[in-house]
Amino acid sequence: MKWTAFAGAALPYLLAAFVAAALISFVLTPLVRRISLGLNAVDEPGMRRVNTVPVPRGGGVAVAIAFIVVGIALSNVNSSSLQQTPDVTNDPRRIVALLLGGSLATVFGVLDDYFDLRARWQFVGQLGLAAVAIGFGIVVVRLNNPVGPDFVLAQPFAVGFTVLWVVGMINSLNFIDGLDGLSSGVAIIAALTLGTISLSAGIAQPFIAALCFALAGALVGFLRWNFQPASVFIGTSGVMFVGYTLAVLSILGVAKVAVALLVLGVPIIDAFWIIVRRLVQGRSPFTPDRGHLHHRLLDVGLSHRQTVVLIYAVCIVLGLLSLFLSGANQLLAFVGIFVLIGLLLFLLARVRVGRTGSVGGSGGVGGSGPDPDLKAAREGHSD
Numbered sequence: 613m614k615w616t617a618f619a620g621a622a623l624p625y626l627l628a629a630f631v632a633a634a635l636i637s638f639v640l641t642p643l644v645r646r647i648s649l650g651l652n653a654v655d656e657p658g659m660r661r662v663n664t665v666p667v668p669r670g671g672g673v674a675v676a677i678a679f680i681v682v683g684i685a686l687s688n689v690n691s692s693s694l695q696q697t698p699d700v701t702n703d704p705r706r707i708v709a710l711l712l713g714g715s716l717a718t719v720f721g722v723l724d725d726y727f728d729l730r731a732r733w734q735f736v737g738q739l740g741l742a743a744v745a746i747g748f749g750i751v752v753v754r755l756n757n758p759v760g761p762d763f764v765l766a767q768p769f770a771v772g773f774t775v776l777w778v779v780g781m782i783n784s785l786n787f788i789d790g791l792d793g794l795s796s797g798v799a800i801i802a803a804l805t806l807g808t809i810s811l812s813a814g815i816a817q818p819f820i821a822a823l824c825f826a827l828a829g830a831l832v833g834f835l836r837w838n839f840q841p842a843s844v845f846i847g848t849s850g851v852m853f854v855g856y857t858l859a860v861l862s863i864l865g866v867a868k869v870a871v872a873l874l875v876l877g878v879p880i881i882d883a884f885w886i887i888v889r890r891l892v893q894g895r896s897p898f899t900p901d902r903g904h905l906h907h908r909l910l911d912v913g914l915s916h917r918q919t920v921v922l923i924y925a926v927c928i929v930l931g932l933l934s935l936f937l938s939g940a941n942q943l944l945a946f947v948g949i950f951v952l953i954g955l956l957l958f959l960l961a962r963v964r965v966g967r968t969g970s971v972g973g974s975g976g977v978g979g980s981g982p983d984p985d986l987k988a989a990r991e992g993h994s995d
Contacts (some may be wrong), residue, residue: 613809613812613935613936614812614813614814615811615812615813616811616812616813616815616816616818617813618692618693618816618818619811619818621692621693622693622694622811622818622821622822624693625686625689625691625693625694625818625822626807626818626821626822626825627825629682629686629822629823629825629826629829630825630826630828630829630832631829632678632681632682632685632826632829633678633679633681633682633825633826633827633828633829633830633833634678634829634830634832634833635833636674636677636678636681636682636830636833637674637675637677637678637829637830637831637832637833637834638833638834638836638837639833640673640674640677640678641671641674641833641834641836641837641844642837643674644668644670644671644673644674644844645668645671645837645843645844647670648668648669648670648671648725648844648847649666649668651726653668653669653670653725653726653847654666654667654668654669655667655668655669655845667842667843667844667845668844668845669725669844669845669846669847669848669849670721670722670725670726670844670845670847670849670850671834671837671838671844671845671846671847671849671850672718672721672834672846672847672848672849672850672851672852672853672854673718673722673849673850674830674833674834675796675830675831675833675834675846675850675853675854676714676715676717676718676830676849676850676853678826678829678830678833679714679826679827679830679853679857680711680714680715682826682829682830683707683710683711683823683826684711686819686822686823686826687707693818694818694819694822705748705749706748706749706750706864708748709744709745709747709748709749709750709860710750710823710857710860710861710864712744712748713741713744713745713748713856713860714853714856714857714860716740716741716744717737717741717782717849717852717853717855717856717857718849718852718853720737720740720741720848720852721847721848721849721850721851721852721853722847722848722849724737724847724848724849724852725847725848725849731896731898732898734848734898735779735898737852738778738779738782738783738852739775739779741778741782741852741856742774742775742778742779743775745774745778745856745859745860745863746771746774746775750774750860750863750864751770751771751774751863752765752770752773752774752777752863752869753765753770755773755869755870756869756870756942756943774863777859777862777863777869778855778856778859778860780880780883781855781856781858781859781872781876781880782851782852782855782856782859783855783883784855784876784879784880784882784883785798785799785851785854785855785858785879786848786851786855787879787882787883787886787904788878788879788882788883788904788905788906788923789846789851790904790906790907791840791906791916791919791920792838792839792840792841792842792845792916792920793835793838793839793840793842793920794906794919794920794923795846795850795851795854795879796831796834796835796838796846796850796854797831797835797839797920797924798876798878798879798923798924798927799827799831799854799858800828800831800832800835801875801924801927801928801931802858802872802875802876802927802931803824803825803827803828803831803858803861804824804825804828804931805871805875805931805934805935806820806824806858806861806862806865806868806871806872806875807820807821807822807823807824807825807828808821808935809865809868809871809934809935810824810865810868812935815865815868817864817865820861820864820865823861824861827854827857827858827861831854834846834850840916840917840920858872858876859872870934870942870943870946871934871942873942873943873946874930874931874933874934874937874942874943874945874946874949875927875930875931875934876927877927877930877946877949877950877953878905878923878926878927878930878949878953881949881950881953881954882904882905882953882957884950885953885954885957886901886903886904889903903957903961905923905953905956905957905960906919906920906923908956908957908960908961909922909923909960911960911963912960912963930945930949933945
């Protein structure tokens with residue numbers, strides 16, 4: 613990987629964005645936590661929770677505010693070391709789409725954190741966010757082709773793929789939001805990877821890099837309060853905001869959809885196989901169960917923290933691969949990871965069947981009885 617000529621000059625801005633967002637989020641999260649407690653927007657203890665006391669949701673509000681504040685500041689920086697991407701400069705609607713769409717995602721998520729909306733309404737909200745992005749010109753028009761020239765998508769296919777990308781990114785983070793610090797940590801790795809590759813010689817987008825570092829910083833400040841044992845959960849507000857923001861940043865960046873696919877391979881592929889399994893079983897894809905990768909790892913004996921750290925490590929390796937592989941090879945690597953994770957989920961499911969003698973609980977292929985291991989993990993309430 614070769615760096616762009618002005619990467620060194622842009623570095624102070626990236627670090628400043630990271631630190632500022634981290635400090636804002638770190639300070640705001642306890643305040644958001646108190647407000648959530650006052651509004652009774654909490655996850656109550658229960659069979660599917662690890663928390664023994666009510667834990668407030670909505671921590672994503674602090675993340676969103678930190679990013680939006682720093683993002684607005686970056687948009688007003690006039691420096692040759694932080695030149696905005698030509699596409700962004702020529703069409704400022706794209707920055708509006710990022711910040712306004714992120715704000716709307718947060719507001720919708722807050723409503724869900726408070727009213728505990730049904731999954732169908734969350735899906736409607738996700739489609740609305742995709743429409744906002746498309747309406748402001750955020751559309752995927754080109755895809756890497758591992759065996760030939762890139763695919764240039766005609767307008768209907770470009771719009772359809774963009775909807776799938778935004779909705780899929782949000783749900784991938786939602787589905788993996790099952791252990792303390794898991795989704796926020798994975799998102800940090802993704803944001804730092806997208807920011808780093810934005811400084812490569814072939815891409816050279818320091819402004820996009822600064823936005824990615826700001827998002828990572830906001831999540832780091834929040835993670836201090838979210839890592840096990842969490843005193844606040846990111847909630848739907850955080851899942852919607854972070855998922856939307858990562859989706860848009862990867863589209864704004866040149867050739868970063870393939871990068872995002874690879875570095876977020878674990879949650880994306882886990883979500884895909886979970887949806888397939890639920891549909892095959894004749895259930896709604898949003899029906900909660902205990903079939904996720906992190907649940908399977910807990911079932912084979914890993915502790916809460918070991919499971920989280922292991923998934924972090926896998927995402928870091930995938931992030932490093934994305935930095936040193938070309939766009940075509942990134943997609944090939946994603947296909948390989950897709951197969952491997954699918955095989956791993958299958959083998960882990962068989963291990964659990966062998967231990968229990970049957971597939972009990974809502975997370976198995978069959979059966980409907982209660983699962984005594986459900987206390988071992990907390991899964992997002994809308995999943």
